[in-house]
Amino acid sequence: MRASQKDFENAMNQVKLLKKDPGNEVKLKLYALYKQATEGPCNVPKPGVLDFINKAKWDAWHALGSLPKETSRQNYVDLVSSLSASSESSGQVTPAADRKQPGSDALVVTSQDGITTITLNRPDKKNALTPQMYHDIMLALEAASKDDSAIAVLTGNGDYYCSGNDLTNFTDIPPGEVEDRARSGAVLLRDFVDCFIDFPKPLVAVVNGPAVGISVTLLGLFDIVYATDRATFHTPFSHLGQSPEGCSSYTFPKMMGPSKVIFGNLKTKCNVISIPKATEMLVFGKKLTAREACTQGLVTEVFPDSTFQKEVWVRLKAYSKLPPNAMRISKQVIRNREKEKLHAINAEESSILQERWLSDECMNAIVNFLSKKAKL
Numbered sequence: 001m002r003a004s005q006k007d008f009e010n011a012m013n014q015v016k017l018l019k020k021d022p023g024n025e026v027k028l029k030l031y032a033l034y035k036q037a038t039e040g041p042c043n044v045p046k047p048g049v050l051d052f053i054n055k056a057k058w059d060a061w062h063a064l065g066s067l068p069k070e071t072s073r074q075n076y077v078d079l080v081s082s083l084s085a086s087s088e089s090s091g092q093v094t095p096a097a098d099r100k101q102p103g104s105d106a107l108v109v110t111s112q113d114g115i116t117t118i119t120l121n122r123p124d125k126k127n128a129l130t131p132q133m134y135h136d137i138m139l140a141l142e143a144a145s146k147d148d149s150a151i152a153v154l155t156g157n158g159d160y161y162c163s164g165n166d167l168t169n170f171t172d173i174p175p176g177e178v179e180d181r182a183r184s185g186a187v188l189l190r191d192f193v194d195c196f197i198d199f200p201k202p203l204v205a206v207v208n209g210p211a212v213g214i215s216v217t218l219l220g221l222f223d224i225v226y227a228t229d230r231a232t233f234h235t236p237f238s239h240l241g242q243s244p245e246g247c248s249s250y251t252f253p254k255m256m257g258p259s260k261v262i263f264g265n266l267k268t269k270c271n272v273i274s275i276p277k278a279t280e281m282l283v284f285g286k287k288l289t290a291r292e293a294c295t296q297g298l299v300t301e302v303f304p305d306s307t308f309q310k311e312v313w314v315r316l317k318a319y320s321k322l323p324p325n326a327m328r329i330s331k332q333v334i335r336n337r338e339k340e341k342l343h344a345i346n347a348e349e350s351s352i353l354q355e356r357w358l359s360d361e362c363m364n365a366i367v368n369f370l371s372k373k374a375k376l
């Protein structure tokens, strides 16, 4: 049943009566749904980067794209009713408990046992990332940085962890808007990666299956990476006419070390081969198994697929009981001196990628994928 105007007005009144502050992430969602329900798609200029509050509001509204007014009204009413129910029930202090992002089912955020879990939920598309998902992940990280959880986890639903950027993001671009789209894509990428660089609590990747593209490169910004032995790690940037992001041009060579020198078989007089592992991945697109990724320092520990979920969550629940402030401060000590550098690298990688997206090599690769001529 569709929410009526009366239901919508009741919901607006109910918001004022909430006993508990729902937190910034939910307030932004409410704001966005309200604007979309009353005014339709975002049609105002984007505020400047330093106008943080209005930019966050604009981003939240803009992320709703062309969601119809009636659906927005319904989502607003549903969200308020779930908030009212939870604020009247047990009085729990867990702000993100079993929270499903309205407007998109592609991301599910839950908070339990001191752990905020962000789950990519597009299993039929191998959890490929849409623009809405990039925005929702940023909002979820922002909320998780302030909620009372001790650690945050990113994982995937289904057989894949994530197949990277959704390549259909490159379609339906009207002629004349290609450069604008590349520019806004680079801004989105930079903002997105910045959120990982700045995330203040221990951040854990539970890699439940194969990982591709940006979902791999970001791993260098996580504090722990647990992988099933079924996972693979693939960064086919050259195949796609693209270039590395997620700060991987810095984190991968740093973690994988200098050139590994491999001598050929002396009898057959092979040449000396000396290619750094990071180059083999980021330039030549070599796919690593979970065990290879662990040897290279990208993965913390590999678990048998049959016991993966059980073993990992037992471990994480134990970690989440450690004193949260001590964990946060230790992370700061480990990471802070690199932060400025990482932000600069992120900005540089994003701007190089902006150029790559306009190249024939990139366009041809996308067309080939979409016309099912090429798969990785």
Ligand SMILES: CCCCC/C=C/C(=O)SCCNC(=O)CCNC(=O)[C@H](O)C(C)(C)COP(=O)(O)OP(=O)(O)OC[C@H]1O[C@@H](n2cnc3c(N)ncnc32)[C@H](O)[C@@H]1OP(=O)(O)O
Residues within 6 Å of the ligand: 124, 125, 126, 128, 129, 163, 164, 165, 166, 167, 168, 185, 186, 188, 189, 212, 213, 214, 215, 236, 240, 242, 245, 369, 374, 375, 376
């Ligand atoms: C703004 C920020 C930009 C950040 C820059 C990021 C860059 C990257 O992440 S580069 C990496 C991009 N990813 C890829 O190139 C992966 C493309 N996908 C594949 O090659 C394959 O789908 C596969 C190897 C991931 C899985 O193959 P398979 O097991 O055979 O499954 P299907 O191909 O049948 O996939 C099922 C379904 O999902 C769709 N899909 C999978 N990945 C993507 C994707 N990345 N983008 C769009 N769609 C994807 C696939 O097309 C199938 O759809 P249907 O045919 O409609 O069922």
